[in-house]
Amino acid sequence: MLTNLIVLGIYFAILFGIGIVASKRVKNMDDYYVGGKKLGYWLVAFSARATGESGWLLIGLTAMGALAGFSAYWVVIGEVIGVAISWFFMAKKFKSLTDKYDSITIPDFLESHFKANGHLLRVVAALCLSVFVIIYVSAQIDITGKAFETFLGVNYYTGAIAGFLIVVAYIFVGGFVAVVWSDVFQGALMFLGLLALPLVAYFAIDNSGDIYSGLEAIDPNLVSIWGAFDDPWMQAATMAGFAFIGLGFLGSPQVYVRFISVRNTKEIDKGKWVAIVFTFLTDAAAVTIGVLARYLFTEVGQDPESVLGIAGEDSLMVLLKATFPVFIVAIYIAIILSAIMSTIDSLLVVASSAITRDLYQKIFRPNVSDQKLNKLSSRITLMMALIALALAMTVAIMVPGRTVFWFTIFGWSGIAATFCPMMIYSLFWKGFNQSGALACMLSGFMAVPFFKFYVQELEGVGPYFEQLDVMGPAFAVSFIFGFIVTRFSPEAAQKAAA
Numbered sequence: 001m002l003t004n005l006i007v008l009g010i011y012f013a014i015l016f017g018i019g020i021v022a023s024k025r026v027k028n029m030d031d032y033y034v035g036g037k038k039l040g041y042w043l044v045a046f047s048a049r050a051t052g053e054s055g056w057l058l059i060g061l062t063a064m065g066a067l068a069g070f071s072a073y074w075v076v077i078g079e080v081i082g083v084a085i086s087w088f089f090m091a092k093k094f095k096s097l098t099d100k101y102d103s104i105t106i107p108d109f110l111e112s113h114f115k116a117n118g119h120l121l122r123v124v125a126a127l128c129l130s131v132f133v134i135i136y137v138s139a140q141i142d143i144t145g146k147a148f149e150t151f152l153g154v155n156y157y158t159g160a161i162a163g164f165l166i167v168v169a170y171i172f173v174g175g176f177v178a179v180v181w182s183d184v185f186q187g188a189l190m191f192l193g194l195l196a197l198p199l200v201a202y203f204a205i206d207n208s209g210d211i212y213s214g215l216e217a218i219d220p221n222l223v224s225i226w227g228a229f230d231d232p233w234m235q236a237a238t239m240a241g242f243a244f245i246g247l248g249f250l251g252s253p254q255v256y257v258r259f260i261s262v263r264n265t266k267e268i269d270k271g272k273w274v275a276i277v278f279t280f281l282t283d284a285a286a287v288t289i290g291v292l293a294r295y296l297f298t299e300v301g302q303d304p305e306s307v308l309g310i311a312g313e314d315s316l317m318v319l320l321k322a323t324f325p326v327f328i329v330a331i332y333i334a335i336i337l338s339a340i341m342s343t344i345d346s347l348l349v350v351a352s353s354a355i356t357r358d359l360y361q362k363i364f365r366p367n368v369s370d371q372k373l374n375k376l377s378s379r380i381t382l383m384m385a386l387i388a389l390a391l392a393m394t395v396a397i398m399v400p401g402r403t404v405f406w407f408t409i410f411g412w413s414g415i416a417a418t419f420c421p422m423m424i425y426s427l428f429w430k431g432f433n434q435s436g437a438l439a440c441m442l443s444g445f446m447a448v449p450f451f452k453f454y455v456q457e458l459e460g461v462g463p464y465f466e467q468l469d470v471m472g473p474a475f476a477v478s479f480i481f482g483f484i485v486t487r488f489s490p491e492a493a494q495k496a497a498a
Contacts, residue, residue, distance in 0.1 A: 041271030065290020069222030074242035082246025087272035136411030137388035244472035248416035251423025417444035417474035436486030444478030
């Protein structure tokens with residue numbers, strides 16, 4: 001325990017040091033929210049990936065590897081494709097437009113892009129973003145509590161509150177610059193730690209023989225890329241459900257604000273391969289960690305929960321303790337917290353900007369000073385973080401059997417279905433208009449809870465949608481509504497008449 005606390009103390013000291021240094025570069029609200037649009041490709045690529053992956057990567061995806069086996073590699077495929085499309089085809093268009101409009105937030109971009117009459121588009125975007133950001137942050141706080149409980153033996157609630165306080169503290173000090181610099185530091189830890197563990201485990205543990213045969217003996221479904229079902233439609237739903245997770249990289253605000261902050265479009269060309277390689281290696285390593293843990297520590301016919309914890313979420317810790325000395329395990333605990341906090345800090349800054357700048361300044365107080373806005377932003381950040389903390393505590397009490405993987409994916413899906421189809425249309429369809437953008441956001445926003453809490457409970461089709469999960473269906477609903485409303489909206493009719 002003492003070793004763990006010393007290593008974590010050093011880690012947290014580095015984070016606070018980053019916040020203090022970053023604070024010296026924050027001179028106005030552009031600096032606070034997007035780093036003054038002066039960041040290089042290494043900073044943006046690592047920060048975008050660290051933010052996009054979160055604690056879900058180290059705890060949720062490793063657990064899914066332990067439970068699902070080879071079929072969990074569909075997540076890797078989906079995420080690599082999503083990141084590649086985003087960086088190759090969308091990022092430069094988006095960066096050029098936000099520079100043209102002088103935007104520093106997503107609602108800024110939308111209002112300028114559609115030449116909006118009034119502030120309805122800005123209000124809807126800011127409120128939708130705030131709701132699902134709070135849900136997603138609450139999922140990350142939940143992971144923090146589980147990480148402290150699993151790896152340090154600290155009470156879940158104490159751990160969740162401790163992680164929450166640390167993140168809020170260094171956001172207060174340095175804003176977006178602190179977030180990006182800390183993301184790079186934490187992203188590097190994630191990258192190195194994830195790659196090292198499966199390699200060291202494979203070569204260091206004596207019984208690392210024929211993994212394929214060993215997994216097949218434990219459960220034949222573990223070596224099936226199609227999952228644990230004989231029904232081909234259920235297999236297709238499982239494959240698509242995993243792969244569709246990558247859709248969230250096609251316009252989610254917490255990722256795309258990084259493209260606003262980058263120095264110029266040339267930096268995006270340099271950073272795209274960094275982002276893709278980071279995604280492929282870390283995701284593949286996370287699934288492999290879970291697969292190795294299942295192979296090494298469960299026997300034929302044994303319930304994995306008896307060794308790997310509920311839903312396999314202790315698989316990472318089991319493999320760590322069997323592979324490394326205490327000091328290295330302590331470093332991995334810091335890496336896990338890095339993954340969690342790199343997402344919480346980014347989301348809170350994005351949500352704070354939505355309320356403070358996009359609602360308060362742009363609608364009610366356009367002449368407010370940066371000093372007052374900065375103080376308000378700090379208060380809004382704290383308020384939203386407290387709401388997320390309360391939600392995480394409530395879910396922990398009411399749903400004790402929840403899993404990190406699906407709790408996190410619900411928040412991720414909500415943000416993605418609300419914003420990504422609209423962002424794709426905005427960048428590639430010249431006829432897309434404000435009415436269509438509103439339809440995309442509202443339909444995607446409502447489709448996520450509809451599919452999660454209603455459709456998945458239906459007899460007959462419910463189990464298929466449970467495997468498919470909410471991302472793909474909600475994404476499709478948003479696309480369809482955006483297309484139909486745009487084609488038949490008053491703006492389209494006026495344009496046709498002209």
